[in-house]
Amino acid sequence: MSLKNLYIASLEPNAGSLIVSMGIAELLKSRVNKLAFFKPIITDSSITDNDIDFMLQHFNLDQEIDHCYGLELTEVEALLSTGQENVIIERLLEQYHKLESRYDFILIQGLDQASFAQTLSYNFNHIIAKNLQAPYVSVISGKDKPYEHLYHEVSLEKVSLKNRAWSISLFLSIVWMKKIITHLYVNIKTRRFPHFLCTKLMN
Numbered sequence: 510m511s512l513k514n515l516y517i518a519s520l521e522p523n524a525g526s527l528i529v530s531m532g533i534a535e536l537l538k539s540r541v542n543k544l545a546f547f548k549p550i551i552t553d554s555s556i557t558d559n560d561i562d563f564m565l566q567h568f569n570l571d572q573e574i575d576h577c578y579g580l581e582l583t584e585v586e587a588l589l590s591t592g593q594e595n596v597i598i599e600r601l602l603e604q605y606h607k608l609e610s611r612y613d614f615i616l617i618q619g620l621d622q623a624s625f626a627q628t629l630s631y632n633f634n635h636i637i638a639k640n641l642q643a644p645y646v647s648v649i650s651g652k653d654k655p656y657e658h659l660y661h662e663v664s665l666e667k668v669s670l671k672n673r674a675w676s677i678s679l680f681l682s683i684v685w686m687k688k689i690i691t692h693l694y695v696n697i698k699t700r701r702f703p704h705f706l707c708t709k710l711m712n
Contacts, residue, residue: 513609516643518619518634520666524650527560530618534568537614545572545612549579549601549637550620560618572608579604582624585633598640605641617643632669 515533519526530546537544546564561577564570579601588597608615619634638645647666 512644513613514615514617514641514643515646516617516619516634516638516641517646517648518621518632518638519648519650520622520632520662521650522621522624524621524648526618526621526648527563529646529648530560530564530616531567534564534616537616538568541613543612543614544568544570545608545615546570546577547579547605547608547615547617548577548620549605549617549641550582550585551578551580552582552620552624554578554581564616576604576608582620586625589633594636598637601637602640617641632666635669 517526517529517533534544534546546561546568548558548561551558551561558574558578561574565572565574565577580597585597588594605615617638619637622632622634625633635645649663649666
C-alpha cells in the first residue's frame, strides 16, 4: 500500500514547518494527481490562517478553506481539560476522512507544541499523527541554541515519539533543503524511514 499522508510539526513557533511543507508539496505536486493540505488544529477560524492561505494559493490546491482544518485550539483545550481526548480524535478523523476520499495525498501540518496550554505535558501532535496513521516529521530549530541544549531537545523528542508507540521519526534540516527533501521523498517511496538529525541553522 502506497503512502497517503505525512505529518509535519515543530516544538516551537518559527521553526520552519511551513518551509518544510512547501518543499515536500513541491515534490508531491508533480507526482500525485490531487494533493490536499490539512491543519488538524488552528488558532482561530474567524481569521485567515496564513499557512493554509499560502499553501492553497501557491500550489493552486483544489480545496475550500473550511476543509483545510479540523478544530480550533480553544475547542481542543476545552475538551482536553475535561478528559475528552477521544472526542477530539473522532472529530479530526471525521474531517480527515472527507479529504481522504477525494485526494491522493494529504500533507498535514500540526500546530507547534508551544501554542498549546502549558498544562499539556505531552506533544498532542504525536497522538493526532498516530491516529491518522501518518509518518511524523519533527522540525526542530537550532537557531541561537548551544549544542547541548539542541541535543537535549532532540533526545526528548525522540523519547516522546517512542513512548507514544510511533516508530517513525524524522528530524529535518532547512540547511541543504533540496538534498534533504529529495532524500525524504526517496524514503517515502520505498517506505524506508531512517532516523536522521537535522536542525534549522539559518538566520
